[in-house]
Amino acid sequence: MIYMNYFYIGIDDTDSPDGMCTTFLASTILNEFRDNGIEIIGHPRLIRLNPFARFKTRGNGGVSFxxxxxxxxxxxxxxxxxxxxxxxxxxxDNTNPGVVFYQGQITEEMIDYAFKAIYSIITIEEAEEFANHIGAExxxxxxxxxxxxxxxxxSCPLEDYTYELLAYRHPSRYGTKRNxxxxxxxxxxxxxxPETFENIDGKYLAIEPKTPCPVLYGIRSNSPGVLEAxxxxxxxxxxxxxxxxFKTNQHTDMHIQNAxxxxxxxxxxxxxIKGFVKDKPHIIEGGHMFFTLSDESGEIECGAYEPTKNFRKVVTKLxxxxxxxxxxxxxxxxxxxxxxxQVIKLNEFIYRNPICECGKRMTSAGKGKGFKCKSCGxxxxxxxxxPEKIERTLINGKFYETPVSARRHLSKPLIRMNLE
Structure with missing residues (x-):
């Protein structure tokens, strides 16, 4: 077997809440490459990392060639x-760019590193030590x-992947309302x-960023060909x-681990994670909704936040x-x-006091003393x-998802899940 060595370039953490986008910087670099006769192999890659990383860029994604x-x-x-x-x-203060050059093959330990960056937290010191270990510059x-x-x-492997076409604004338009x-x-x-997806959500233009970055719009798809059309x-x-x-891990659920x-x-x-709903979902000031999920090992508070809008109406039916x-x-x-x-199995019964022979609902006669009827004695x-069966509007086996406007970059939409 012949192993080919390649040269890899990685770039991250160049943007801020006030502007720039690492993909735009990458596109600018690629234009300069072309002007100088330098060709990359395949598409540039946009890899989204752990959405809960404490120190992260605006979209928490790095690019590579x-x-x-x-x-x-x-x-x-x-x-x-x-x-x-x-x-x-x-x-x-929170923009701290890093560039990595690597020549060689992508090894298993590099793949493990990529998943660790998506699943958990890696420190600068750990990354630098690993770079030295693999011989990266x-x-x-x-x-x-x-x-x-x-x-x-x-390093990130892309067994499942999507594409995104990003169109960039003229610099004179930065910071102004997109049109x-x-x-x-x-x-x-x-x-x-469905070859492209997450384009609109009612009147909400999901292809349009809401930040002052250089991106005018981004169209997401399962294949690059449809993006031109x-x-x-x-x-x-x-x-x-x-x-x-860009070829990307967006909308693949790559961040989701099985627990x-x-x-x-x-x-x-x-x-x-599977579990049982412990209490009725309740809403608090600010519009956030919470309930408790439990299993034999413990329990955890779960939230559907105000930006998820009508998704909370689904959650409240649990x-x-x-x-x-x-x-x-x-x-x-x-x-x-x-x-x-996903609903695994609905609780379709409610337990109530029995109904008396006279047709009235009975009441407790006291702890351990059965029931009595106030009407006939x-x-x-x-x-x-x-047990009395109740009607449920949720459906066993069905998935329910947050709206496009509140969805994370990495979240796989149901349209990509090949559901029956």
Whole structure:
């Protein structure tokens, strides 16, 4: 068997809440590559990391490129470092770019590292030690936290993947209201769905970011071919300066780990977990909804937050005793943030006092003393309540998910789950 060596480039942590996007920086670098005759292999990659990482970029994603060893590697490195130095948002305290260059094969321990970056927390020190171990060349800007995601972006395997076409604004439009023709997005969605997905949510344009970054819109798909057609349908009422298609782990549930019990769950990680609803979901000030999920090992508070909108109306239909499987993650407050859930088995019975022969509902005669009828005086010795079947609007086996407007980058939508 012949093993090929390649040259990999990883970049992360260049943006801030006030601007920039690492994908835009990557697209700019790729344009410079092309101008200098440097070609990458395949599409650039956008790898989303742990959504609950305490220190993360706005979208918590790193980018990577793969080059053949016949390319001008020295020039490629020079171009990357030049643009990271010039375009990163260094004024932001939490922007700490990192660039990683790696030559060789992607090893099993590198793949393990990538999953650790998606499943849990990696420190800068751990990332630097690992980079030295595999022989990678690192460049840290400020604290250099970006090396964590850069190594993961290089190493992450993509058995399941999607694509995203990102269109970028002219710099003169940065920070202004985006101007995309709504009807054209509706038309694009109608003609390309389900190959493209998460385009609109009612009047909400899901392809449009709500931050002052360079991105005008992003169209997500299962294959790159349909993105060209989708782009031709969408009408932007402002200039598109550039665009780029990324291969990505978005919408794959790559962040979700299987958990056998609630006691296994750890803070700042994401899981799917089965359990029983312990209490009726309740809403608090601010519109957030909570209930408790339990199993033999313990219990955990679960939340459907206000931004999930009508999803809370679904959650409120859960009852104590319902068996469900939740998908989501555990944040700073140790609450399980629900992304979607499947009903395993509904509790379709309620236990009530028996009905007397006279037709009236009986009341308790006291602990261990059975029931009595206030209407006719009849008594029964048994103190067991009677099960009565109730109508449920939720359906056994069915999945329910948060709306597009509240969905995480990594969450796999039901349209991609090949459900019957």
């Amino acid at each position: 793969k080059l053949g060893m016949d390319q001008n590697i020295a020039l490629a490195k020079e171009i990357v470092l030049k643009y990271v130095s010039e375009l990163s948002m260094f004024d932001c 690192i460049h840290k800007f400020k604290k250099g936290r970006g090396i964590i995601g850069s190594i993961a972006a290089i 995309i023709d709504y009807d054209s997005v509706v038309k694009m969605d109608k003609e390309t769905y 989708a782009r031709d349908i969408v009408i932007p009422n402002e200039e598109i300066a550039d665009s780029c298609i 056998n019990s609630i006691s296994e769950l750890k803070q700042y990680s994401c899981y799917k 009852r104590a005793g319902d068996e469900i499987e939740l998908y989501g993650g555990i944040g700073e407050q140790n609450t399980f943030n629900i992304e979607k859930f 009849n008594k029964i010795e048994s103190d067991e309540k009677v």
